[in-house]
Amino acid sequence: MSAESDAEETLGGLVQRYVAEQCGVILENWEPLGRREAESVHPARVAVRRLRATLRTFGRVYDARAAEEFAAELRWWGLVLGGVRDLQVLGERFAPDEDPRTPRGRVELYLAAEIARELDSAWRAMSDAMTSERATRLYDAVGRWHRSPPFADDADRRPERARKRVKKADAKLRKRLERVREGAAAGDPRAADLLHSARKTAKRHRYALELAAPVLGAGADEEIERRRELQDAFGEQQDAVVAAEFLEGRNVAGEPPEVAFALGELTEATRRQAHDVRGPLAAVRG
Structure with a gap:
């Protein structure tokens, strides 16, 4: 995308507004995830999905190799987030609401304990992932794509x-x-x-x-x-x-x-x- 191109009048500008928004969501929720703030998981995971979908649908706007590498790392991070999010959803689905003295109530208590145990393990796995070199590289990459993505020639096309x-x-x-x-x-x-x-x-x-x-x-x-x-x-x-x-x-x-x-x-x-x-x-x- 040329320096003199008007971002408001190019395909690259249209796509990048959306990409930058999703990168911003990931960056905003990075530290809260490190503190195990439960409400940060869902928006971060959705932002990852939106980014991956956009790179797939509008990939020609960006350098092909850079977009492919970024999408692969986003997929990894999405799987890490999914390990926690799926268990959060299960926790909501099977939240105890029956009399614990009834058979169904006993089952709900059992499932709640199982989910809590696995969720704690998933959070630990996320914490380990976040301290890895791979996560550091991803965080830096999200920052670059947020500020100055690697545009290709298609970015200069009409929106x-x-x-x-x-x-x-x-x-x-x-x-x-x-x-x-x-x-x-x-x-x-x-x-x-x-x-x-x-x-x-x-x-x-x-x-x-x-x-x-x-x-x-x-x-x-x-x-x-x-x-x-x-x-x-x-x-x-x-x-x-x-x-x-x-x-x-x-x-x-x-x-x-x-x-x-x-x-x-x-x-x-x-x-x-x-x-x-x-x-x-x-x-x-x-």
Whole structure:
């Protein structure tokens, strides 16, 4: 991107505003994460996702090799954050609210203790990661991409070029949604996996819409909202997948049979939700 280019009138300027915003979120939450401030995990993880999606959708705006290396490190950091965030979500899902004297209440207390134990381990893993040389390099890289990213020639194109990328992301999403519908109709056991793939594509489309909103004109906000609703519906199903995996293999050895039965009922109900693709598909609008 040439020095004389007006950032407000280039594709690079449009994309970089979004990239800089996400880099800022990561930097703002870095020290709070080091202090184990729970509320910092989710925004940092979402910012990582937005950055990775943007580098994938608008990668030609930046130097290809630099963007590829940055995306790889962001993926690593996203996995570290995910180790904590997934357990936070599980903690919310299985938060005790039943009488602890009942079988279901005993199961909830057991799960809460298991989640707390694993969450503490995940926080320790994050702390170890944050003191590594790899994390230091990533922090420095986020700072560079926030201030002076490695632009390529495409950065000097007109911002309206973003519309093409948004349309391409939309077309890919629609294609994957059709695959999910076909899989569900045919009873394909891979339908849940196809839904997860469509969910990731829906995120990329939503983030592209957010980035390109200034040049998309009327209707952009409504389309963003539709994609947010789709993400929420698909996200609930994915949360059930994670929850079902967590419940598999858990046991309440030493407890009365009725407690084990209650755990089995909860596991089966969660498994059913994890394999339900028709419910989330009903939320698709536009």
